[in-house]
Amino acid sequence: MSPALQALMDGCRYPGKGEMKGGVMLEPFVHQVGGHSCVLRFGEQTICKPLIPREHQFYKSLPPEIRKFTPQYKGVVSVSFEEDEEGNLCLIAYPLHSEPVDQENKEPSVDGEPKNKLVKWGKKKPSGLLPDNERARQSRKEEKGKSNREDKAEVLYYSLEKGNLVPQIRHNPWSQQCHQQHLQRMKENSKHRNQHKFILLENLTWRYRVPCVLDLKMGTRQHGDDASEEKKANQIRKCQQSTSSSIGVRLCGMQVYQSATGQLIFMNKYHGRKLSLPGFREALCQFFSDGRGLRKELLTPVLQRLREMRAVLEACESYRFFSSSLLVIYDGAPSPPPSRSRGGEEEDEEEEDDEDDDDEEGAYGGRRDHSIGASPMVDVRMIDFAHTTCRDYGEDAIVHEGGDSGYIFGLQNLISILSQLEEHSND
Numbered sequence: 001m002s003p004a005l006q007a008l009m010d011g012c013r014y015p016g017k018g019e020m021k022g023g024v025m026l027e028p029f030v031h032q033v034g035g036h037s038c039v040l041r042f043g044e045q046t047i048c049k050p051l052i053p054r055e056h057q058f059y060k061s062l063p064p065e066i067r068k069f070t071p072q073y074k075g076v077v078s079v080s081f082e083e084d085e086e087g088n089l090c091l092i093a094y095p096l097h098s099e100p101v102d103q104e105n106k107e108p109s110v111d112g113e114p115k116n117k118l119v120k121w122g123k124k125k126p127s128g129l130l131p132d133n134e135r136a137r138q139s140r141k142e143e144k145g146k147s148n149r150e151d152k153a154e155v156l157y158y159s160l161e162k163g164n165l166v167p168q169i170r171h172n173p174w175s176q177q178c179h180q181q182h183l184q185r186m187k188e189n190s191k192h193r194n195q196h197k198f199i200l201l202e203n204l205t206w207r208y209r210v211p212c213v214l215d216l217k218m219g220t221r222q223h224g225d226d227a228s229e230e231k232k233a234n235q236i237r238k239c240q241q242s243t244s245s246s247i248g249v250r251l252c253g254m255q256v257y258q259s260a261t262g263q264l265i266f267m268n269k270y271h272g273r274k275l276s277l278p279g280f281r282e283a284l285c286q287f288f289s290d291g292r293g294l295r296k297e298l299l300t301p302v303l304q305r306l307r308e309m310r311a312v313l314e315a316c317e318s319y320r321f322f323s324s325s326l327l328v329i330y331d332g333a334p335s336p337p338p339s340r341s342r343g344g345e346e347e348d349e350e351e352e353d354d355e356d357d358d359d360e361e362g363a364y365g366g367r368r369d370h371s372i373g374a375s376p377m378v379d380v381r382m383i384d385f386a387h388t389t390c391r392d393y394g395e396d397a398i399v400h401e402g403g404d405s406g407y408i409f410g411l412q413n414l415i416s417i418l419s420q421l422e423e424h425s426n427d
Helices: 003-009 017-022 053-061 140-152 173-188 229-240 243-247 269-274 277-287 296-314 345-355 405-425
Strands: 040-043 046-050 073-083 089-095 155-159 194-202 211-218 249-258 263-267 320-322 325-331 378-383 387-389
Touching: 046 073, 053 073, 053 194, 053 387, 073 173, 089 173, 211 277, 211 405, 229 243, 243 249, 243 277, 243 405, 249 269, 249 277, 249 405, 277 405, 296 378, 296 405
Parallel strands: none
Antiparallel strands: 040 046, 046 194, 073 089, 073 194, 155 263, 211 249, 211 325, 249 263, 320 387, 325 378
């Protein structure tokens, strides 16, 4: 059994049969573009991932100045791997009796909900995350061949028809691969009725109709202080063979919808490792492009956020964010045209808009935020803290001094590259 799964199983208890009615069936989180841990959708505004003790400790103890740059931590759940009567593999989340599912952070959340609001547990009929053999026979050969091609492809392009985009959005092949592999490992390492701990985190994509997501692996060093010699050598090699060593940042995954051309583009981490510095710059251009040109209105808020983050991390004594990532997110859906104001037409259109609200759900359940208006909404957050350390972690043998120079080096180079793109877009 892997160390991660072993950590999940420690201290877990399977609930009684009658408690299943209070569980929540977890679904694949389709906007995961990087990493290897399985991320699942708990609800519209919440995701969950396997609990790693070090990452859990980070979220429970992070200082306020860093908190605004991370997803909101929402607590811990107990997840059961089960099979339904049809043989479908399901993951069902239950509240932990020993640790309530609460809101650890005290500041107001981005969506306006109070942080101390408990997660609501409702009845939800389990359905399969992975179909059984019988249900998978529909177009099996065709779909299997297509899936194999997508799994092996490092860059994928899909053409979407303009109009109602959401039903056309493809599942990110990387997220599918992650959750399928994780479920298979859980099946192989369990007796179907085991329990694992997962942490609940804010779903950073929930506000967007068509989320464009960039995952950047930050820092010149990726291995943690507790890494084995083999793991250390492997991570050093990956850094030396990628832009991590030269500029302290490399592409770990990307999905972007370019509205001008109707193309949906995916890149995975294997492509990101191969990118040279010019290739990395080109990938950033592609991410911030609508297919016709650079969306320079996105760059200013991203740069402002990165500069704020750099200032905070420079003042964070002893923190090291080994193998952490930076997420950049914006809505790729084209802005709606301005409403007309002649006579009663504007009022009529508002009524029509109200009737169409149900059709404007974000991709895979996220609702469109009508407060956005015509200006783009951009988010930049730090994620993945399984190898983070600081002097407050008393059990760590190594205590680092000063700020995380490798991460800050990556931020500075990212700021420089995006600043150059911004300047060239103004020419």
